[in-house]
């Protein structure tokens with residue numbers, strides 16, 4: 220696997236792919252490790268997770284630099300991502316025992332009936348490159364602490380991140396085999412999934428990858444959680460604080476160079492404030508600094524790969540050919556590296572890519588709508604259902620609208636974000652299952668009923 224720096228196009232490092240024999244050995248190690256790991260007192264598993272948080276914090280700059288080199292994340296955003304991973308570890312180190320406490324049920328006199336939570340075994344996690352540390356810790360912190368063991372198949376452009384994450388667990392003191400990275404291409408995922416030693420799978424990534432993993436897991440009757448794409452609406456109502464909405468909206472679209480599943484992608488604006496909002500929004504977008512991800516003053520780095528930038532630009536061109544107007548940006552930047560400028564499209568016609576596909580880069584599409592009803596209709600007019608954000612001075616109106624949007628989470632006067640304390644996941648083509656919080660740790664456990672007479 221070859222890591223390539225998207226800011227320069229230069230090779231970073233090459234990693235030897237794991238062979239089928241390596242994978243076989245890793246699965247044996249995972250199976251052996253599981254037998255002992257599941258018997259470890261939960262408190263000890265929580266303590267190891269505390270250690271992992273410490274390792275992450277100690278090495279945050281080093282890990283952020285690997286992300287910057289391999290996928291172009293600006294260094295400050297990388298450091299924040301590592302801190303968030305440590306927070307996720309802290310959360311489960313503090314709360315796993317409560318979340319996994321047996322639940323007692325009403326039962327006839329003289330009997331005790333409860334649900335206990337037991338781990339399933341080795342879980343295969345197929346992960347994307349966009350938040351290369353956070354996506355992994357989001358699954359690993361709860362699932363491994365619940366007593367499962369983890370097998371990571373990371374995206375092929377971030378092998379250095381995969382190796383570094385395995386090292387975090389080793390340095391934290393985890394036994395061998397409890398967390399392993401498999402450096403394999405995606406066409407070896409099915410073989411691993413079909414193997415009896417793998418008990419369940421989770422995938423964060425695109426719809427086609429999710430469908431493929433779900434189909435193979437389905438044939439083998441294995442549980443899956445899928446965290447897929449999104450095209451989140453960002454609804455601005457006529458009583459919204461427009462400065463706040465424009466500033467937050469610009470950041471919600473452009474952080475991580477726009478490569479976030481929960482980025483605001485479709486801006487739906489009430490007609491009475493449309494012009495005012497658009498002016499402010501475009502000013503905010505144009506004030507973002509694009510450049511070298513190693514530079515601490517940079518807001519927007521390169522796209523993670525040249526081919527991904529080419530795909531994004533094709534979506535923009537097809538949307539413009541269909542009638543959309545480019546207000547700012549719209550062409551790859553005239554410099555070395557995969558740099559695409561923050562872009563705003565208006566007059567977006569129905570059915571073009573900016574309307575009904577996910578734009579996984581710094582391109583915002585803006586619509587004008589007549590009223591709340593039209594805003595809800597436009598917000599729901601998508602195959603996706605991940606997150607949504609609604610802006611209004613009236614909290615009750617905001618909640619009413621937020622409740623009518625088909626999404627896994629809706630935020631009023633706030634950008635959509637994941638937080639270890641609250642469930643995260645999608646509906647419709649954004650996937651199924653939940654990560655984080657109590658809901659997340661309950662996804663890969665056997666909820667076993669125990670009846671004692």
Ligand code: NAP
Pocket residue numbers: 345346347348349350354372373374375376403404405406408409423424425426427428429431432445446447448449479480481577579605645649650
């Ligand atoms: P991707 O191409 O689907 O890749 C994601 C992972 O799946 C990679 O490890 C990839 O391996 C693997 N993969 C690809 N095709 C596969 C197949 N047919 N079978 C098994 N594994 C396969 O997605 P991406 O471009 O890295 O990430 C962007 C997508 O992820 C966007 O749609 C984004 O919205 C979504 N995402 C969702 C969430 C969420 O929480 N809902 C979070 C982040 C990203 P290779 O790299 O080796 O191909």
